[in-house]
Amino acid sequence: MEPSDLRIALFSGNYNYVRDGANQALNRLVGYLLRQGAAVRVYSPVVEHPAFPPTGDLVDVPSVAIPGRAEYRVPISLSGEARRDLEAFAPNIVHVSSPDIVAHRAVSWARERGIPVMASVHTRFETYLKYYHLELFEPAVRALLRRFYRRCDAIMAPAESTAAILRAQRMSRDIGIWSRGVDRDQFNPDRRSEAWRAAHGIGAGDVMIAFLGRVVMEKGLDVFAAAIQAAQVRDARVRALVIGDGPALPWFKAHMPADTVFAGHQVGTDLAVALASADVFFNPSITEAFGNVTQEAMACGLPVVAAIATGAQSLVLDGVTGTLVDPEEVEGFAEALLHYTAAPEVRRAHGEAGLDYTKDRDWDSINDAVLRNYIRLVARRERLKSRFGNAPPRLR
Structure with a gap:
């Protein structure tokens, strides 16, 4: 045929x-x-x-x-x-x-x-x-x-x-x-913008942890919020960047730290700039069959902290392109985020490895x-x- x-x-x-x-x-x-x-x-x-x-x-x-x-x-x-x-x-x-x-x-x-x-x-x-x-x-x-x-x-x-x-x-x-x-013309490290970060009140020393997706509870919002709070107590440089909108946004805003940057729904180049301007991507969801957003973050050169679940396990190589954590372990997620905050060289190496992975996608x-x-x-x-x-x- x-x-x-x-x-x-x-x-x-x-x-x-x-x-x-x-x-x-x-x-x-x-x-x-x-x-x-x-x-x-x-x-x-x-x-x-x-x-x-x-x-x-x-x-x-x-x-x-x-x-x-x-x-x-x-x-x-x-x-x-x-x-x-x-x-x-x-x-x-x-x-x-x-x-x-x-x-x-x-x-x-x-x-x-x-x-x-x-x-x-x-x-x-x-x-x-x-x-x-x-x-x-x-x-x-x-x-x-x-x-x-x-x-x-x-x-x-x-x-x-x-x-x-x-x-x-x-x-x-x-x-x-x-x-x-993944569209590597859209998602790539060159989209990172210090001007975008400054316009959103992000300081030079802030380590921005990104969430990207529909803001709905099944994306693991409760775990994301708890892990960010636990990490921020130990290192004030940890801040969250939320890219997206959805029905659970009021709940998310009420449970996230006050210095969280809510960038709203973004598309096209604006989405790519927002994502690439983060430092770490955090995906605690266990409902994904694949996780397109995880791969897009990797194409932007970000290391990934993700739940051990379907989708992420096929994308994130633990200790190479990111860190996989038991989905119920809030402290484990916080530790992974703090590791990337304290070790920029590891953050950079894992981000580069993820970027290499996406080159043939x-x-x-x-x-x-x-x-x-x-x-x-x-x-x-x-x-x-x-x-x-x-x-x-x-x-x-």
Whole structure:
């Protein structure tokens, strides 16, 4: 098969209405696929004022806002209009990127027609529950996820550490890796700006510890705040830089030290300048399947302090590009931050090692892995059809 033979129906719970690492990766993928000659149709909720323009053709699916998190929406049905569009598009592969109701309907639609389905994993939804005191439901959520993914023909995870957990949880027998690239024209050490630091009241001796991302509790805000406070008690040079916005921002501001710099939501060059102007990147989250922001910080030459969790374990080499800490050890995080504060030469060496790691993280070569997986699944389905007719046994 050639890429131009592919007709890909992509289902996403959030393609462009809120900016995050997952949907930016999906938009980059669609851009790459279109450049290779593939046909792509995206089915996702549409809002009046999205965070950024979508790449490719976007078809609206009915959705409702999540209670308490109105910026996010849940697709609720594969409407008659969307279904007719899907039938007319006639995909030869379906890609589902979130385990929501519409994705379930899309999988059923594809299975009824003998069309292969690939799922991509972008976050570990079951880990969110602990931040909302709902750990009791983790086994049930994991069972639902297993049912969803085992109805798909293959899964692609963003990192080997995530893939290992998916295998252990028996989500699928066919799990590949779709990693993430980094735009090194945007994220690089040359973006560091002493003028930017001075404009934000950052002194020459301050060691700025950066947070970057949506300001939501599942990003480990409680651990971040506690670790910064513990470190600052022992060394006043430690200060925090928060880049991002979100519904938990009032909570974060109330629990962070008074000298924290809140830079707000940043994009493009402004984002790169803010991040590169920090000294250490701190990511305590355990919900990431990959951690795009961690890789972007590494591309800026920052050492990383991160939780021992999926995503970070595949990016951060402990003692070389950063420091990995047990996610429950607030004092351990504080010690790691203080080590980088006291040892600028170690900070510089680990930052340079991280920069070297990102030099080969090219988006096109990474997205080609997804393209090849599509071709593999479609070709395998065609071989089975030639043997068994229009109702071949399901791929496993």
